[in-house]
Structures are given as C-alpha cells and as structure tokens.
Amino acid sequence: MSVHFSETRTVRGACPQDCPDTCAFLYHVEDGVLVEVTGDPEHPMTRGGLCVKLKNFAEHHYNPDRLLHPMRRVGPKGSGQFERTTWEDALAEIRTRWTEIISEYGAEAIVPHSYLGHQGTLNGLTSGDALFNRLGATVAEKTYCESGSSTAWIMTVGPTGGLDVESLEYAKYIIVWGMNMLNTNLHAWPFIMKARANGAKVVVIDPVRTRTAKQADWHIRIKPGTDAALALGMMNIIIQENLFDADYVQKYTLGFDQLAKRAAEFPPDRVQQISGVAPQDLIQLAREYATVQPSAIREGVSVERSPGGGDAIRAISALPALVGAWRHVGGGAVEMPIWEFPFKLDFMCRPDWIRPGTRVINELDLGPALTGLLPLDPPIKSLFVYNSNPVSQAPAAGQVVSGLEREDLFTVVSELFVTDTAKYADILLPAAMQAEQYDLMVTWGHLYMMLNQPAIRPPGECVPNIEMFRRLARAMGFDDEYWSLPLDEMLLRSYDWSAPQMEGITLDKLKQRGYMRLNVGAPDVRAPHAKGNFKTPSGKCEFASSAAEAGNFVVPVWRSGYEGMQPRTYVDPVPNYIPPVDAMGATSSADFPLSLVSPKPHAFLNTQYGNELTQQRRQGEQLLVIHPIDAATRHIEAGDYVHVYNNRGSFDARAEISEDVSEGILMTNVGHWPGLTRSGTAVNSTTPPRHSNLGQAGTFSDNLVNVKKV
Amino acid sequence: MPHVVTDNCNSCRYTDCVTTCPVACFHLSDERAYIDPEVCIDCSACIPACPVHAIVESIDLEPEQQHWIEINAREAKRYPVVSGKLPPLNGADARRSELGY
Numbered sequence: 152m153s154v155h156f157s158e159t160r161t162v163r164g165a166c167p168q169d170c171p172d173t174c175a176f177l178y179h180v181e182d183g184v185l186v187e188v189t190g191d192p193e194h195p196m197t198r199g200g201l202c203v204k205l206k207n208f209a210e211h212h213y214n215p216d217r218l219l220h221p222m223r224r225v226g227p228k229g230s231g232q233f234e235r236t237t238w239e240d241a242l243a244e245i246r247t248r249w250t251e252i253i254s255e256y257g258a259e260a261i262v263p264h265s266y267l268g269h270q271g272t273l274n275g276l277t278s279g280d281a282l283f284n285r286l287g288a289t290v291a292e293k294t295y296c297e298s299g300s301s302t303a304w305i306m307t308v309g310p311t312g313g314l315d316v317e318s319l320e321y322a323k324y325i326i327v328w329g330m331n332m333l334n335t336n337l338h339a340w341p342f343i344m345k346a347r348a349n350g351a352k353v354v355v356i357d358p359v360r361t362r363t364a365k366q367a368d369w370h371i372r373i374k375p376g377t378d379a380a381l382a383l384g385m386m387n388i389i390i391q392e393n394l395f396d397a398d399y400v401q402k403y404t405l406g407f408d409q410l411a412k413r414a415a416e417f418p419p420d421r422v423q424q425i426s427g428v429a430p431q432d433l434i435q436l437a438r439e440y441a442t443v444q445p446s447a448i449r450e451g452v453s454v455e456r457s458p459g460g461g462d463a464i465r466a467i468s469a470l471p472a473l474v475g476a477w478r479h480v481g482g483g484a485v486e487m488p489i490w491e492f493p494f495k496l497d498f499m500c501r502p503d504w505i506r507p508g509t510r511v512i513n514e515l516d517l518g519p520a521l522t523g524l525l526p527l528d529p530p531i532k533s534l535f536v537y538n539s540n541p542v543s544q545a546p547a548a549g550q551v552v553s554g555l556e557r558e559d560l561f562t563v564v565s566e567l568f569v570t571d572t573a574k575y576a577d578i579l580l581p582a583a584m585q586a587e588q589y590d591l592m593v594t595w596g597h598l599y600m601m602l603n604q605p606a607i608r609p610p611g612e613c614v615p616n617i618e619m620f621r622r623l624a625r626a627m628g629f630d631d632e633y634w635s636l637p638l639d640e641m642l643l644r645s646y647d648w649s650a651p652q653m654e655g656i657t658l659d660k661l662k663q664r665g666y667m668r669l670n671v672g673a674p675d676v677r678a679p680h681a682k683g684n685f686k687t688p689s690g691k692c693e694f695a696s697s698a699a700e701a702g703n704f705v706v707p708v709w710r711s712g713y714e715g716m717q718p719r720t721y722v723d724p725v726p727n728y729i730p731p732v733d734a735m736g737a738t739s740s741a742d743f744p745l746s747l748v749s750p751k752p753h754a755f756l757n758t759q760y761g762n763e764l765t766q767q768r769r770q771g772e773q774l775l776v777i778h779p780i781d782a783a784t785r786h787i788e789a790g791d792y793v794h795v796y797n798n799r800g801s802f803d804a805r806a807e808i809s810e811d812v813s814e815g816i817l818m819t820n821v822g823h824w825p826g827l828t829r830s831g832t833a834v835n836s837t838t839p840p841r842h843s844n845l846g847q848a849g850t851f852s853d854n855l856v857n858v859k860k861v
Numbered sequence: 862m863p864h865v866v867t868d869n870c871n872s873c874r875y876t877d878c879v880t881t882c883p884v885a886c887f888h889l890s891d892e893r894a895y896i897d898p899e900v901c902i903d904c905s906a907c908i909p910a911c912p913v914h915a916i917v918e919s920i921d922l923e924p925e926q927q928h929w930i931e932i933n934a935r936e937a938k939r940y941p942v943v944s945g946k947l948p949p950l951n952g953a954d955a956r957r958s959e960l961g962y
Contacts, residue, residue: 190906200881200906333884333902341883344944365899366884754903768920769862769903 157182162606163191163665166205167275167585168756169267169296171316171487171596172338174201175666178209178586178606185209185586185607194666195317196338196597204756207765212584212607216568216762219611222579228556231574238612241578242626248561248577249286249533249627256529258287259510264517266295268538268759271590271603272499272645273638274583274616279537280500280711282620285629287506289531292513292710292847295544297487297595299455299848301706303464304486306696306722306845308472309686312488314447314481315598317674320345321481322447324439326354328467329378330451331361334753336596339449339485346481352443354436356381358748359776359818360811371436372813375748375852376457376731377426381433382466383728384422386414388437389473395441396475403683404472406695409725417728425728427813441474445482453750456852459729461703461845465696466726472692477680489595490686491671493650494708501633502712511716514539515849518547518840521554533561537582537616542571543758543825546838546849549800565619568762571826581613588615591642591661598669602661617641699724705847718847729844733855743797743855745781745817749834752822761824773828775804776818777858782808785858792829792861795819797854800836803829803861817858821851862919863898864907865929869915869960870894873953876946878907878916888940889947897937898930913962 164176175191188208192199201208221241226232252260263283269275276293284290292298304313316339319325325343332340340363347353347368355367356378364370373381389395390411400407419430428436440446448470454463468484476482497503512520512527519525521534534555545551555562555575564576573579587609592601609615614622617638624634636644639658646653652669661667671677680692687693698704702719733743754770755761761770775793787793789808794801795817804819812818825833841850866878870893878894879887886900887907896916908916919930 189909198881198883198906200883200904203903203905206903206905337883337902337904344883344885348944362900362902765920 162604163602164586164606165592165601165603165666166201167269167271167592167603168204168759169270170756171336172196173270173592173594173596173599173601174205174338175601176603180606183607185212188586191665198338198341202337203754203769204760204766207763211760211763212586214568214763217610218566218568218579218581219613220581221612224577228558229552229574231569233579238622241580242622244578245563245623246626252532252561256532259289260529260532261286261288262512262531262534263288263291264514264534264536264539264541265291266293266514266539268540269616270593272593273590273641274588275538275590275593277499277708277711278616279535279620281504281633282624284501284504284711285624285631286627287509290505290509290511290711290713292511292705294513294515294705294709294847295849297452298705298709298846299461299843300450300452300464300486300846301709302704302846303455303461304468305706306693306698307465307468308680308692310490311679311686312491312598312671313679314483314485315488315674315677316449316485316596317342318481318677319343319447319449319485321675322346322445323351324443324446325351325449326356326440326447327363327367327449328356328451329454330449331357331363331750332449333362333366335751339596352439358813358816359750371428371432374427375746375816376459377728378454379459379463379466379726379728380417380422380425381428382463382470383414383417383726384419384433385437385440385470386410386473387417388434389441390414392438394438395473399475399478400473403680403685403691405689405691405693405697406725410469410694413725413727440470444474444476445479446471446474446476447482448484450484450486453852455843455846455848456850457731458841458843458850458853459731460843460848460850462723462726462729469692469694469726478678480676480678482678483680487595488598489593491598491652491669492593493647493653495645495647496708496712498644500712502707502714505711505713505715507715509713509715511710511713513842513847514541515546515842515847516840517541517545518550518554521557521560522550524550532559533563535563536572537565540570540572540758542575543833543835544821546835546851547799547840548825548832548835550840565616570758571824574826580619581611582619583609583613583615587613589638598671599666600656600661600669601666604662695724696722703845722845731853733839733853743857745815745856745858747795747817747819747834747837747854747856748852749819749821749838749854752820755822757822758824761822762827773802773804773823773833774807774819775858776807776809776812778810778812778814778816779808780814782806785860787858787860793858794861795837795856795858797837797856799839800832801830802832802834802836817856862903863901864896864903864905864916864918865922865933866894866896866915867917867926867929869913872950872956873913873915874947875912875949875953876943877910877912879944880946881906881910882944885942885944887943888937889943890936890940895933895937895940898934913957913960
C-alpha cells in the first residue's frame with residue numbers, strides 16, 4: 152500500500168492587471184498544480200481579498216482554450232483557423248517577412264501595438280520597446296488610458312506621486328471624480344470608509360449613478376466631457392467668495408491672476424448650461440470643498456476620455472492648491488502615484504536605439520492607420536500585437552477589423568487565448584500567465600514595490616514576454632548584452648535602487664516579503680506638498696503651465712522613452728473648457744441624439760476573463776442602460792434587445808431601463824468579446840478614433856449614437 | 862453575483878465576515894447577518910472568513926437555497942450595517958460543532 156503525501160507550498164506573487172490596486176497574491180500550489188490564488192491578508196491594501204475579476208484566477212491558468220504552442224494561419228484572415236508550428240519555424244517566418252519588409256519599405260513599416268495586458272517591468276507596457284527601437288520600427292504611442300491625465304498632471308504639479316490613497320483615511324471631504332471605485336479601485340474604498348466613520352463627507356461626480364455613487368453621501372450628475380466647466384465653476388465661487396488659501400496660493404502657486412480671470416468666465420448659470428449641474432449644487436460643492444479640510448479628490452481616468460479631458464484634469468488637479476488642501480495629511484489629489492517609483496526608462500525602453508526622426512503612430516489611430524485613412528509613408532506592412540486586444544479595445548473597431556483583413560499585412564500576435572484580435576494573426580505566439588513568470592510589478596495606484604514569483608511552470612511552449620522578445624532579437628541577429636542579462640540584473644538596471652525612496656528595499660527582501668513600501672513617508676504623516684515642493688519647472692503648482700509653451704506632448708513612458716516627434720499642438724497655458732464634439736462629418740445630433748459612455752466592466756478586466764463562463768455569468772450579457780423616457784419614445788421595454796448605432800458602427804445589447812442614467816445618456820460596458828456577442832461587435836465599433844486635447848488620450852466618452860429595438 | 866448569508870449563520874453570528882468586507886455590506890439582526898445585494902461587490906473576501914461556511918455566491922446556491930437571495934435583499938434593509946467584529950452569540954461554538962466545522 153502506498154501513501155501519497157501531497158506537497159503543498161505557498162508562493163508570493165502580485166496581480167498582473169491594469170488596475171490601481173496591484174494586489175499581493177498568495178499562490179497555493181499542490182503537487183505542482185496551482186489550486187488557488189488568494190489575497191495576502193498582511194498587505195495594507197489587499198487586506199486578504201482580491202476582487203470579482205480575479206476570483207477564478209487559478210483556474211484561468213488551466214483554461215482549456217489557452218494558446219499553448221506557436222500557430223500559423225491556415226484559413227482566411229479572421230477565421231481563427233491555425234495549425235501548430237514550432238518556435239523555430241515561427242521565428243524564421245517572422246525574420247523572413249520582416250527582412251523583406253525592411254528591405255522594401257524600411258523598418259518603420261513595422262509597427263508594434265501593446266498596452267497594459269500585463270503590468271510588469273519585464274513583461275508589461277515597455278517589454279517590447281527595446282526590441283522595436285533596436286529594429287528601427289515606428290514608435291507606437293500607447294495612449295489607451297492615463298496618457299491625457301499624465302500630461303495634465305505633470306503640466307500642473309509635475310511628476311509627483313501626489314496624495315497616497317491610504318491617506319484618504321485622514322480626509323474630511325472626499326470627491327471621487329469620474330471613477331466607479333467599487334469596480335475599479337476597490338481596495339482604496341476601505342480608506343474612504345474609515346474617513347467617513349470619522350465624519351468625512353463623500354461626494355461622487357459621475358454621469359452615471361454607479362455602485363460607488365449609490366454609496367456616496369452626495370452624487371452629482373454631470374454631462375460627459377464637461378468636468379472642466381464644473382471645476383472652473385468651483386474655482387469661480389471659491390475665488391469670488393474669498394474661500395481660497397491666499398497664503399498657500401501666494402507662496403506655492405504660479406498664475407493665480409490668469410486662473411482667476413479664466414474662472415470668472417464660468418458663472419453658475421453657464422456651468423449649469425454646460426454640465427447640467429444646478430447652481431445651488433455648484434455653490435454648495437465649492438464652499439464645502441474649500442472650507443472642509445483636509446479635502447481630497449480621487450481623480451478618475453474617465454475624465455480624460457473627452458476632447459477637453461486633458462484640460463479637465465488640469466483644472467481638477469489645480470483645485471487642491473487653490474484651497475490649500477495640500478497643507479494637510481489626507482489633503483490634495485490622488486491621480487497616479489507611479490511617479491514616485493525611480494524607473495530607468497533609458498534602460499527599460501532603450502530610446503538610445505531609436506533612430507533620430509523615427510515616426511510615431513498613435514495606437515488609437517490603428518484603424519485609420521491600417522486602412523489608409525491616415526496617410527502613411529511607408530504604409531504599415533507588419534503589425535506586432537502583444538499585451539493588447541485592439542479589435543475590442545481600440546476605437547473605430549470596424550476600421551481596425553478592415554485593416555487587419557488586409558492580405559498584405561503581416562500580423563503577429565502574442566496572446567494567452569485566441570482573442571478577436573488574435574484571429575487575424577498570421578503567426579500566433581503563446582504567452583505565459585502570471586503564476587508562470589517572474590516580474591517586478593509596475594504599480595500606479597499605491598506606493599508598494601510588488602514582486603511576482605513564479606509558482607508553476609508555463610504550459611506547453613508558452614513563454615513570458617521577455618523571453619519572446621529575446622528570441623525575436625536573436626532571430627533578427629541582435630547580439631547585444633541586453634538580450635541575455637539575467638532577469639534580476641534586468642530589474643536591478645530598470646530602477647535606481649540608490650534613490651532615497653528605495654532605501655532599505657532590495658530584491659532579496661522582496662523575494663522574502665513579496666512587497667515593500669517606498670520610503671516616502673507613512674500614510675498618517677505624509678503631506679508631500681505641505682510646503683509646495685511641486686515637481687514643475689517653477690517648483691510651484693502651475694495654474695498657468697510653463698510647459699504649455701512647448702505644446703501638447705505625450706509623457707515618454709507611453710512612447711518607448713522617445714522624446715522626438717511630439718504632437719506639439721497648441722495648449723492654452725491656463726486650463727479651459729473644451730466642449731465635446733462628436734463631429735461625425737456632416738451629421739448632426741438629430742440623427743444620433745444620445746450620448747453613450749462605456750466604462751469598465753465589473754467582472755472582466757477590460758477583455759481579460761471575458762472568455763470565462765463563470766465571469767460571463769457574473770457580468771451578464773452586454774447591457775445598455777437607458778433612461779425610461781428615452782426608452783419609451785423608442786418603444787423599448789426592459790429586457791428587449793436593442794441595436795445601438797452611429798455612422799461608425801453598431802452593436803446589440805439588452806436594454807435595462809433605469810434612472811441610473813439621465814435622459815439623453817446611455818451606458819454600456821467595454822470588455823465583452825465582440826466575437827461572443829449577439830451582433831459580433833461591441834461598443835468600440837461606435838467610438839471615434841480621435842484624441843483628447845492633451846497626451847493623445849482617447850475620446851471614448853464623446854460618442855453620440857441612436858438606439859432602436861431589434 | 863451578489864453573495865448571500867445562508868442558514869448556518871443562524872444562532873452563530875461570528876461576524877468575522879464584516880471585518881474582511883471592503884464595502885460594509887453586512888447588516889446584523891439579533892440572530893444573524895444579511896448581505897445587501899446592492900452594496901456587495903462580489904469579491905468573496907468574506908467566504909473563507911466565515912467559520913461555519915454560511916456565505917455563498919448566489920450563482921453557487923443549490924436549488925433549495927435560492928430563497929436566501931430574496932431573504933438577504935429584504936432583511937438587509939431592516940437592520941443596521943455593522944462593520945466591526947462583535948462577540949459571537951451564546952451557543953455559537955456548540956452550533957459550529959453541530960455543523961461539523
């Protein structure tokens with residue numbers, strides 16, 4: 152009789168997802184099998200719980216649909232018909248095709264496409280930058296999310312971490328501005344609940360009565376894309392009623408007179424006309440925000456997703472300095488604390504390899520760029536997609552699909568599953584999942600270094616992105632030291648470990664503990680701008696931005712470290728309200744009278760987990776939330792299938808009739824796999840391939856449509 | 862899908878769940894806990910915290926447990942939110958052994 156003792160072990164990891172919470176994982180492994188992934192109870196933000204999205208993360212690694220081997224297309228583009236091939240043959244084919252393309256069109260005809268499908272230092276946003284820079288490829292501007300906010304934030308306060316979400320506990324007045332935190336920043340919510348238990352008021356500004364809005368003390372409904380008008384209107388009241396912190400403004404800000412002049416252009420009646428916020432609400436909000444200190448703003452990324460989104464973030468980011476909120480622990484604004492981490496982009500992205508004058512193509516222009524609507528010389532002849540799923544996530548998805556159908560386009564996709572984008576690949580490369588790889592996570596919502604250690608071996612022939620790019624580099628004949636450094640050496644060179652905020656933090660300690668907080672002061676004492684110390688050229692909070700003179704720019708982290716070929720379009724030194732313009736040629740709003748917003752889903756992380764049956768049950772099918780009046784005029788009843796359309800495209804959804812949206816506003820979620828929906832399309836079939844005024848962010852929320860019953 | 866507190870909580874009310882909940886969706890009567898389905902964000906942090914395995918995600922409920930969805934939704938509205946741990950009810954440990962945990 153044999154007795155089997157199973158071997159059980161726990162490995163420390165970290166969540167790979169594009170989410171501000173970057174949770175600390177415990178991987179539970181039995182006999183080499185990942186049986187469960189739980190949240191680390193010791194981590195101050197994770198607190199032992201993950202989220203609905205990650206609930207079946209262990210099983211996700213064993214999903215039978217995982218892409219396990221390199222594949223080669225055998226059917227028509229988009230048919231999803233592939234045959235297995237070897238890494239050697241796949242790499243050889245890529246080498247042959249790229250060599251031909253480079254010789255005929257030049258290396259700029261090769262374009263990478265990636266975003267934050269993985270958030271690691273080695274395998275995430277920047278993991279392919281060095282290869283494509285070395286190759287001489289077009290630099291892809293990765294502005295799916297946060298780029299508009301990054302530019303706006305840096306123009307106003309500089310690359311500072313700003314307010315720590317953990318310090319929200321000490322605030323007395325909290326505005327959650329354009330963020331459904333319970334869906335997308337869950338692990339920061341307990342700090343808000345603590346603040347509230349100590350008497351803080353919580354205000355949510357959002358066009359939709361979200362889960363988070365329902366929990367707030369006060370929900371202020373705002374029309375999409377009008378946030379700058381509200382922020383400037385608040386400033387107008389604060390300045391007129393002398394509620395601003397004159398001493399702070401005098402010592403630590405730049406351009407108050409210009410700001411006051413701009414704010415005066417936004418009296419309450421005009422703000423109401425633009426934003427829909429009633430004068431009495433505006434006045435109350437402004438007074439409370441200015442006088443109840445510490446006041447804090449949790450800035451959501453959604454604010455940037457409109458033509459004037461960049462200036463809206465600038466205006467909102469200027470508010471705390473105006474009222475002196477930064478003086479206090481718990482006061483100020485939370486945007487993205489990533490700027491506290493001492494990255495060495497020069498090493499991570501190798502911008503020194505970019506040939507001077509190399510062109511830049513913005514990723515949100517993928518449809519126009521592939522279909523010739525955006526004139527390009529040379530044209531794009533090869534697309535390499537990793538960490539992203541543009542058929543679902545890019546705007547004007549119909550154009551993206553048309554472009555991917557081009558027979559002369561050589562498309563390579565690295566993926567976990569055969570996504571809607573991967574279906575169009577000529578070559579598919581199998582990627583490793585988080586429990587199978589080593590990485591130091593890049594976090595953008597808290598102040599901890601988070602190490603992910605591999606718990607299991609990758610299945611089949613899956614490899615981490617860093618290994619894939621090394622194989623590609625070797626295939627292309629590159630023999631630089633960069634492609635063979637040990638992974639720890641890569642991490643050591645990717646950060647300035649001697650920076651003051653890294654004192655005491657080492658890779659060895661991270662391997663033991665899993666995570667360590669940057670030395671930037673504890674949440675109960677940290678007040679980074681109590682005495683100014685902004686990271687702008689003037690050292691002050693710049694109401695009138697000195698960076699505006701050089702025009703619009705994308706922060707280099709979103710463009711492979713490249714400083715060249717910036718958009719440099721005009722930027723007003725003082726933030727202004729720039730109205731949403733869904734200017735679809737000659738069409739008028741009479742054809743498409745409804746404004747559609749498409750926030751992130753509850754049970755998926757963008758499209759990740761959208762192919763898991765359990766997650767589909769949790770998320771439900773594609774819903775369209777419509778106001779009772781808009782539904783009645785279209786004879787739409789609850790549960791009806793409806794067709795949502797404009798002249799860019801369409802999708803079908805099931806109607807949910809609710810006053811959670813205002814009349815004239817619709818809400819659906821992005822993230823449903825287009826190929827799994829009723830119409831074969833999803834919301835981004837209708838969104839415009841245009842940009843916000845700053846940082847080339849997308850304008851997903853500036854989307855006019857109409858709806859009819861199917 | 863929202864989570865529900867089922868049978869096993871009756872006469873136990875250990876309240877370990879309330880300390881793990883990131884959104885304070887637990888409402889307590891004198892006898893037991895209920896989850897407000899409009900507040901629950903489906904994270905499951907409470908499930909392993911419950912010593913008597915009383916909490917279930919609604920999609921995992923057995924057919925004979927379906928009534929708990931309606932009971933939680935209704936009763937949560939009647940009782941106050943509690944977000945700090947309370948002592949278990951008298952006899953909780955006995956009931957826990959009875960339940961086999």
